[in-house]
Amino acid sequence: MWGFPRETQRITFSVLSKDDLEAIHWATLDVLETTGVRIYSEKCLKTLEEAGCTINHEQHSVLIPSHLVEEALRKCNRTIRLCARDPKYDANLDDRHVYITSDGNGTETFDLDTGQRRPSKKDDIVKSAIISDALDAVHIYWPMVSSQDVPSHIRHLHDLEASLANTEKHVTFETTMHPKEAQYQIEMAATLVGGRKELRRRPLISSLHCTSAPLQMHGGCLEAALEFAKAGVPIMFMGMPQLGATGPVTLAGSMVVSNAEVLSCIVVTQLTYPGSSVVYSGSGAAFDMKALMRAGGGPEHALTCAAFGQLSRYYGIPSIVGGFVSTAKRPGAQASYEKLTSGFPAVFSGCDMIAGIGLVNDCTTLAFEELVIDAEIARIVFRLAQGIEVNDNTLALNVIRKVGPGGNFLAERHTLDYLKKEHFIPELSDRRSYESWLKDGAKDIVKRAREKAVAILHKHQPKPLEKEVQRELQDIISRANSDLAEH
């Protein structure tokens, strides 16, 4: 089965107790009933009004009674399959696997040839999709940057085209801000599987929609989500309050704000299309009061993301959270320690999807080197989570007896049989002797990672789309070019 299997995970991590989870849930219901949220969509407000919510149309605000929230949570699809061009890459969000998702939609790229930072291009998506396709630790591809070298009104369609064409893994994205744009994206994905009916059965794409903290939701963004839900494409709602700025400074308080935003969107979705597939997401990164920046690589974000994973399990809904995130400006020491510390809690707490690898500067800048480094970090974390297996075979009494004092275990069958099961086998880390390292040019890890990225691009070639499918995707984009230009 694709993904990191939780059945091999011995070490788990609970950030919150059951009582804590209930307290956050009750506090959220209180906010939704008494403070309410703003939803900038008349269509959605009308749906909520008909269901019994109190609406203030002038303020675009809504108070949502608890029973509607509880009902909506019960209606959510329990297990979600994120399908891939190649079915062996299908991701089952079934609470038994952890999937690593490349991080999405930066706006800057460290050019692989020049090393210089520059605005992102469509070719960056092509390259990062190919590398993600090759890396075993990347399970789901999220277009890592925006194609800023194409017109903005069809940019996200180009993003999707470059993604679908260059990886056979599932593609998720987060940029859709208009239902009409969603329709074109749905049409593109349907082209690959042979129609909309088949897309409902095998959703090759999923779409993440961010709320606007505190307690607001963009109308076009939510209506686009509904368009996807209508087509049977899994959607994800993510709250992103910044602790102390767009959410309370306390972790629990910002969790309540994020949760209220996400639950209000889930209510709208389940009232409109009952039983649709929604993936739960939340985050709570600190707002750094000196740097005036979001601190996605900080411990607060790591803790809240792991806690949101727990909360989603409490709700019985799959989760996607941030992890392996860093605010470091480029790959290096800070990036590595922030990526590790922000990634392992989400894995240990068993979140279904974890997004963050490959970008730096708080999810805004693509570094191909970082993608390769983060895949290695993720593999290390998986190994940590597996812990230590203790049984007759692993206690190894037979081989201990055979080797005895003063011998060695290198030439023993037991060593060969268990090596790959028990040991993390590095694919990037340099563990050679000082002499070998020196002889090989004394390269640091970033240089090694760049070489690996370049090597992958030279030799890895994902299965191309059929010629006819490629043509149809081009047709859809050119139709959208004239249609979407108007708004």
Add this chain to the structure above:
Amino acid sequence: MKEELLKSLMDAVTGYDVDAAVKLAEEALRAGVDPVDAIQDGLAKGVRIVGDRFAAGEAFLTELMIAAEAMKQAMAVLEPAIPKRAKAAKRALGKILIGTVEGDIHDIGKSIVGTMLTVAGFEVVDLGVDVSVEKFINKTKEVEPDIIGMSALMTTTMVKMKDVIKILDADGLRKKVKVMVGGAPTSKEWAREIDADGHGGDAMEAVEVAKKLIEPS
């Protein structure tokens, strides 16, 4: 039949199957295969393949060690059947005597180097650990190696290397035998200081150094 057996011997080694290698060696003798061929064109060929895999980063040390162990155990079956004359003509890259110096019982680094040298085509005589100065000298006289390799893991024991070299010099043996040293506390500087001929920073380098030392100067 002979070709098949040679290939099976090679496959047993590349498949890390010690028991199969031993059984096939016995079978080869029964079938009248020349034991020198069985070693050179069967076992050694297999070990070289695994050695190449290891050098390319495709195989693990444990695989290399098991392959070498398969060869060693199968050779124990084959060697007694080799006629004396052929034995003398047996082509090895060179003979090397290795051991961990007196007072030091660290075995693993020295053993890994031994395996690597075997894989590279050297005939390796391993004296084990805690090898006294006298034993190094006496064995040198007895087996007449091309190279002596000394290993130490501690700064307190590495000084013994110097003692061995001094006596080799005094006994006039240095003309016939080169000395190389290795182990965590040793360095190129240390090797120079004690007048050794070579130093290996790791097992791979040790093989390179050994190959250089036996090149006719």
